[in-house]
Amino acid sequence: MKQSFDFLDAGNETHFRSWRAEKLRRSAGLTNDPVQIGSLEGPDRSEALTVLNQCKHQNFCIYQVTDPGDPTERSSLKLRAFAKSFGLCIAEDHPFAGDDGVVDLCASSKPSKVGYIPYTNRPLNWHTDGYYNSEGKKIRSFVLHCVRSAADGGNNQIMDPEIAYLRLRDENPEFITALSHPNAMTIPENVEPSGKVRPASCGPVFSLDPETGDLDMRYTARKRSVIWRDDDVTRAAVDFLNSILVSADPHIHTVALEPDQGIICNNCLHNRTGFDSQSATLSVRHLLRARFHNRISGA
Numbered sequence: 659m660k661q662s663f664d665f666l667d668a669g670n671e672t673h674f675r676s677w678r679a680e681k682l683r684r685s686a687g688l689t690n691d692p693v694q695i696g697s698l699e700g701p702d703r704s705e706a707l708t709v710l711n712q713c714k715h716q717n718f719c720i721y722q723v724t725d726p727g728d729p730t731e732r733s734s735l736k737l738r739a740f741a742k743s744f745g746l747c748i749a750e751d752h753p754f755a756g757d758d759g760v761v762d763l764c765a766s767s768k769p770s771k772v773g774y775i776p777y778t779n780r781p782l783n784w785h786t787d788g789y790y791n792s793e794g795k796k797i798r799s800f801v802l803h804c805v806r807s808a809a810d811g812g813n814n815q816i817m818d819p820e821i822a823y824l825r826l827r828d829e830n831p832e833f834i835t836a837l838s839h840p841n842a843m844t845i846p847e848n849v850e851p852s853g854k855v856r857p858a859s860c861g862p863v864f865s866l867d868p869e870t871g872d873l874d875m876r877y878t879a880r881k882r883s884v885i886w887r888d889d890d891v892t893r894a895a896v897d898f899l900n901s902i903l904v905s906a907d908p909h910i911h912t913v914a915l916e917p918d919q920g921i922i923c924n925n926c927l928h929n930r931t932g933f934d935s936q937s938a939t940l941s942v943r944h945l946l947r948a949r950f951h952n953r954i955s956g957a
């Protein structure tokens with residue numbers, strides 16, 4: 659369904675006030691207890707509607723698979739079937755993905771993965787996935803599914819981008835205009851260990867999904883390898899956003915995924931704590947991740 663509120667029209671206070679009131683009312687009515695899903699590969703209609711309702715009103719849903727089935731079967735194929743239930747069919751083309759388009763997120767000493775924090779046990783700062791991608795390869799949704807959790811740590815925090823938008827606009831509507839500028843955030847060129855060059859990526863933090871008019875967000879809280887537009891309002895907006903992300907905002911949710919639990923989301927802001935820092939060997943923490951260029955839809 660087409661979004662009726664124009665997120666980028668920072669001058670229309672009346673529309674914003676009515677969207678804001680409805681957003682907070684809907685969000686307050688949700689619980690973040692995991693939604694129970696019988697089988698990952700085939701949620702029934704009632705389960706799927708519950709997932710969709712959570713995603714519609716807060717852009718993410720935590721789920722728990724109650725009947726995981728044969729543990730020797732490949733969870734990645736079940737995960738793709740689950741994603742397909744929500745209109746997520748074509749996974750991104752990722753260098754570390756298997757044939758089924760799913761990436762194994764676990765600590766790795768493979769030379770090709772050295773230097774990439776997701777494949778270590780170190781913390782990951784707040785970001786949206788694929789913030790370094792070009793406009794044409796924007797990540798709009800992902801599913802993160804836990805196979806094995808860490809002995810300690812490895813927790814995620816997650817925040818609905820629309821709430822981040824709301825907080826920024828409450829503070830100063832000019833923050834929205836600054837972060838919607840086409841040159842707001844540049845990620846410099848990167849040479850991967852394979853020698854492949856990922857070109858520089860320049861674009862806005864906030865933009866609209868061209869199909870639905872929903873809010874897309876592209877962001878990283880990292881200080882290195884990101885160049886912000888040289889403008890006082892942009893700098894103030896980034897500082898304010900970072901202050902929200904380290905605050906006790908009630909809309910920041912902490913998630914400690916257990917095996918057979920996962921997150922499906924419209925590329926929400928998220929981070930990860932470090933894990934198993936005392937382990938002498940690589941951690942057993944193992945998550946599966948599939949990312950898509952379109953948003954969650956269905957039913």
Ligand SMILES: [Fe+2]
Pocket residue numbers: 785786787928
């Ligand atoms: Fe991520």
